[in-house]
Amino acid sequence: MTRSSAWQRWLLAAAICLVSGLCLAQTQEADGVQEWYAIDSLNSGLGKAPDAVKLRTPREAMRTFRDLAARNEFAAAAHILNLADLSPAAQRKQGAELARQLAAIFQRGKSIRLSGLSGRQDAAIEDPTGKSPHAGEPRRDIELATLEADGDTYDIRLGRYRLDNEEPVWLITPESVAAIPALYREYGPAAFERHIPESLKRAFGPLRIWEWIAIPLVLLAVALIGKGVYRLIEVMTRWLPSGSPSIFAKQIRGPVALIVMSLLTQALLDYVVSFSAVATITLRVVLIAILAWGIGAVGLRLVDTMMLKMTRRLAGQIDDSKPQDDRKLLTTLYAVRRIIILILVTAVTIYVLGQVRLFETLGLSILASASVLAVLVGVAGQAVLGNILSSFQLSLAKPIRVGDLVMFEGQWAYVEGIFYTHIRLRLWNERRLIVPVTYFASKAFENLSSKSTKEYRSIVLTLHLSADIAILREKFLEFAEAEENVIEHHKLLCCVTDQTGPAQTVTCYLMTVDPLSGWNAEVSVREKLLAFIRDEHPEWWPRDVVVISHRDIARGHASGEADEIAQ
Template sequence: MKHFALLMLLSTGALAQEALTEEELFVAESAPGPAEAVTSFLEAAHEGDFARAAKWLSLEKLNPEVRAVEGPRLARRFMFLLDQFLTLDAAKLNASPGDTVVAAGELPLGRVRIPVQLSKQADGTWHFNSRTVKAIDPLFEENGSPLWELLPQWLIRRSLGPLGAWQWLGLLTMFVIGWALSRLSSAVLRPLLVKLTKLTANTWDDALVLRLVKPLRMFLFMVAMAVGTRALAFPMNAQSTVDDIVRAGLVAAMVWGLIVVGGLIAEALEEKASKDNDFRSARAVRTQVSVLRRVITAIVAVIGGALVLLQFPPVRHVGMSLLASAGVAGVVIGLAAQRTISNLLAGIQIGLTQPMRIGDTVIVENEWGWIEEITLTYVVVKVWDLRRVVLPISYFLEKPFQNWSRTSTEILGTAEVWADYRTDVDAVRAEVTRVVEAQRDTLWNGKVNSVQVTNLTDKAMLLRVLISADDSGKAFDLRCILRERVMKFLQQQQYGLPVLRAEVPLLQNGNGEPPTTRVQRDA
């Protein structure tokens, strides 16, 4: 309480910012460190004493009335974020002498990660700083669960393994709801599909609808689980495991459906062959269909099992081994066929994982271009000068490549210009701002615009102009414009472009001494 009272005095400006007295220095040295601060916060929060836990949050900017309400609420939410998404290592929280800020880790917020930091106060105590406190609500809105805030404290505090008791109950509830919704959906869809199949004369589609009910039910169940578990706000590791299981279930459902469709096609061919008057021909067809059915089913099952295993990182190597074993068949029919099968499998894997898509901007083999076409065996890259680079699809699994639009087409671009030391950098910034503002509706997206001195030599300084654009093509055009305009601007300045500086010794006069007067120098 003494430390907290001292902190409040500091935050209101009642205590002057002066050198610490001997007594204050002793208090600061004996104050708990960042590891103890985190431990104290979590202990108070887990006990349900959020008012006490809020004392470890930097809330100086809030008035006492608001702090009394907001402090416990923020502490409750912050406890959830730390428990679910951050593994704290107390050994890394020990501050060195002179440290004023210590990072405890990072929390995910969309595509970025927000640092969790503790700052040393004037009294020597450590609190979660104001930057971290301001991020609590956005972080909870992104990663939290609206159900969690409605639960009683006694249920929140209980945990079983990596999940809380409420999450286990929620998972069980989602399992039951997903199972019920999958059966209900299939029960609704089945009559509709049966009515549609009655419009056709053949019976093949009728059997297809009846046999696809179970794979469809499994598929819908996995979709329901994928959607429902998001509301439970699992920890990152647990959510990753659930996502792996859901993806594996979706793959298994699709493989199951493919096997069912293949079986129906085989049965239809066998039925058609049985109606043939030529008995020998019918037997030959039935034998061929039976063998092909078993071979195709085995191949689909092996590939499907491998794809299922690929969803789980601990056994991913087993899945890769199963996929690689598909090349054994290629040994029988020749090395060329093995290579073809390898490319086909690579195409299947790329189709599932999608490291690149049609239209993505990529750099492959030092060539900049766009993905124009993706097949099972090769990929066509359209280069900027309209040439086409054709690469085997296995290339994108075996070698690294740059994808500039994997998650977003937005990109940063730079334009570097050498300038004299006497160049007015602020004037260059103003000129760059004027240029990019003129391109706001066409090239510049209005997000990033800066000019920095990034290098110094004995002759000049390097100015780097950093801008942002909606895609790489616009960024390239804007970079070219900036180089031209900045160069033109520097040419118009008295001290703009870099010059070569040299020390030239003066000629000596007839006495062997350097000239001392202007007349002597002009002579």
């Protein structure tokens, strides 16, 4: 065997081993069995890790970091960071400071729930139901938090690393370590906190001692500023011209004060003071909701003011004496108002959910119970949803319009407003009747303004049989034609409609322009007819006739004589 052939065999064997190794590695990666990142060195500049540093599982690593940070042992906590991007000298110099900054980020920007981290060394997903397609697969990289700073998004992740043949460990990835300075500038403590005594920086429950003192003071100061804004707008309304501008300014005092309070508090959290993550997240959620509600309320007040101005310009006092086109327009405006409210509520809800990332922060438990929550909300809000749908139905079908005169449950009333959940009726005596929409729609009502406001009115008189109907009819026609609100004089009618014993019932009919004017014309004509009978023919009044026989007279005389003898 020659030397050249021996070298060829050795090269062929090496190539076969290399190819086999590459194929095996690719197969392992394709099959998802690569359980760690292989590294050549691990934080050589920090020296040997203390015994207190436990890094076998993600939960153990973060528990160790939390405990060391609570004891201010940041040099030991630095061993939980993968400082591969730093030189050994930079690791010794910056490791403890980076660990301290990361602890502040976790405390103020995103609190880590240890119970949500895997307690397995391979961090495999455990799913007893078997529904997850990745259940049982080992992981070498998991996400702890996603934070924003300077308009960019940064991930803080844990990675599983193995050095030579040592046991794999879980560390904060180098990419996450590189993002620590930018995140610390965003979520780190404010400058004034340097002057806070160390005794007040100790934890007391979910917050630190100084935060329990500062948060009420900050909220009190913001509330006083909001009250000042409210008073300022109230004073400004006196300078505005009367009418829509002053009405709008009065209506937005509260919402504008809340908007200013929300923006001011968010500015304080961004540039002046920073609290722990629990307090900051809670405050930001509340502030975003208040800000969205305030903006929506201002928009709604603007719509209401515009509607009020148009109502006064088009119809003035809302009743059925106004043209039907104007009343249809008012009804349409009320429907548009409800649509705008629905759009505002939907937009505000989407904005708030998008800002607070509700489904990301509350986790899968909310999604799991979403169906139960939807059922509970549907049952509890069934009456409200029914009223809302009924109000839209009334607005679209228009069986009633704003300003219509209706007879509802025996009472005259003008439809003054059709709202989401109720209808406001103005009674004839200027009282307001508030009726749920579903109740109103389920009851029969008489719309006296549906087609025409004209109405027949009747006057019923009970007179003696001796009354001259011809004379009475002539006087009725005279009095009715003199009334301004009586129309279609050819339809005037006066006749006997009933007779009982010595009396007869006379009914007079007249056509009027509308129900309310018809009532006034009816009582006026009745009074004139009664005055005519009283002054000219009092014998027409009904009376009882008593017939006394001779026997009754004799009996009366006899009883009278007996009384005289007894006396």
